[in-house]
Amino acid sequence: MHETSIVNxxxxxxxxxxxxxxxxxxxGIYVKVGILSNIEPRLLHNAYDAFQMTNPGYTDAELHIESxxxxxxxxxxxxxxxxxxxxxxxxxCGSPSKNVIQGEEMLIHKVEFND
Amino acid sequence: MSTIEKSNKAARxxxxxxxxxxxxxxxxxxxxxxxxxxxxxxxxxxxxxTSSAGSGKTTLMQKTAERLKDKLTMAVxxxxxxxxxxxxRIRETGIQALQIVTGGICHLEAQMIHQVLxxxxxxxxxxxxxxxxxxxxxxSSFDLxxxxxVTLMATTEGDDKPRKYPKMFLTSEMMLVSKADxxxxxxxxxxxxxxxxxxxxxxxxxxxxxxxxxxxxxxxCNWLLAKVEDKQMAEVNA
Numbered sequence: 001m002h003e004t005s006i007v008n009x010x011x012x013x014x015x016x017x018x019x020x021x022x023x024x025x026x027x028g029i030y031v032k033v034g035i036l037s038n039i040e041p042r043l044l045h046n047a048y049d050a051f052q053m054t055n056p057g058y059t060d061a062e063l064h065i066e067s068x069x070x071x072x073x074x075x076x077x078x079x080x081x082x083x084x085x086x087x088x089x090x091x092x093c094g095s096p097s098k099n100v101i102q103g104e105e106m107l108i109h110k111v112e113f114n115d
Numbered sequence: 116m117s118t119i120e121k122s123n124k125a126a127r128x129x130x131x132x133x134x135x136x137x138x139x140x141x142x143x144x145x146x147x148x149x150x151x152x153x154x155x156x157x158x159x160x161x162x163x164x165t166s167s168a169g170s171g172k173t174t175l176m177q178k179t180a181e182r183l184k185d186k187l188t189m190a191v192x193x194x195x196x197x198x199x200x201x202x203x204r205i206r207e208t209g210i211q212a213l214q215i216v217t218g219g220i221c222h223l224e225a226q227m228i229h230q231v232l233x234x235x236x237x238x239x240x241x242x243x244x245x246x247x248x249x250x251x252x253x254x255s256s257f258d259l260x261x262x263x264x265v266t267l268m269a270t271t272e273g274d275d276k277p278r279k280y281p282k283m284f285l286t287s288e289m290m291l292v293s294k295a296d297x298x299x300x301x302x303x304x305x306x307x308x309x310x311x312x313x314x315x316x317x318x319x320x321x322x323x324x325x326x327x328x329x330x331x332x333x334x335x336c337n338w339l340l341a342k343v344e345d346k347q348m349a350e351v352n353a
Binding site: 016017033038085087088100110111113 | 313
């Protein structure tokens with residue numbers, strides 16, 4: 001259910017960003033989703049397949065999903081820590097931190113068009 | 116390590132690329148900012164209340180309304196998949212309540228809030244609650260333009276929830292441990308739940324509340340009154 005609204009949001013965003021003529025040549029959508037984004041790549045693919053069925057104009061446009069790990073950067077010692085088991089604690093100095101530098105993203109980071 | 120889900124169709128033709136970095140929720144966040152500006156203009160404190168289904172959000176809204184309705188003007192919008200039951204319950208306490216029926220959608224989006232804002236006389240409202248759809252997952256991703264996000268964590272849910280649903284607790288400023296009156300009957304440790312929540316978000320504030328015995332309701336209402344005052348002072352200073 002949630003993934004369906006994400007797909008609608010992606011397509012609405014692209015339609016606002018690019019002209020109709022360009023969207024007709026849409027070839028690939030590259031999205032980056034973090035572990036914390038609550039987006040499950042497999043379900044997002046399914047939701048996109050369903051979207052394509054009802055929007056034949058986008059049949060040739062592929063969705064590519066990259067998922068990223070969760071990382072924090074300590075405000076005290078600047079050390080970057082990969083967060084495991086959702087313990088938001090710097091592995092270098094032990095201070096708690098919620099300064100997430102990777103893993104929260106939901107980005108359309110690249111769009112491809114046919115020539 | 117990042118994993119890329121590869122397409123199984125053969126590549127063909129040439130392609131032009133555009134690097135974008137557009138946030139998927141750009142449309143939502145744009146509307147959330149509009150809501151935030153409206154709230155600043157009308158001096159209204161906006162609180163987004165989230166939790167699992169059945170953790171006592173509506174009952175807490177009723178209690179809060181009873182306590183605060185003589186001190187300030189409060190209103191509630193409440194999201195559910197179906198029925199107007201929650202809004203009706205809140206209206207019984209004599210405050211304005213508006214039901215947002217999402218028709219199957221598992222969270223509220225900024226657009227849904229913005230659409231109904233004109234139903235309220237915002238300048239006369241000091242405190243506006245959004246009672247979100249009962250769900251610890253999806254609502255965490257949608258900014259509704261709120262000043263604070265408050266998450267209820269009922270003692271009947273088990274004390275291991277914060278790290279199972281980390282995004283919600285990471286993005287909340289306050290965790291209310293609700294149904295505290297049931298603690299003697301449950302294998303629920305407040306210390307454990309606070310520890311779990313603070314491993315995710317070391318800044319999260321915690322209050323134990325019970326809408327039945329009214330434990331913690333004073334503290335909760337005083338927190339709200341202080342935040343309402345802060346917001347109105349900030350506006351005076353600006």
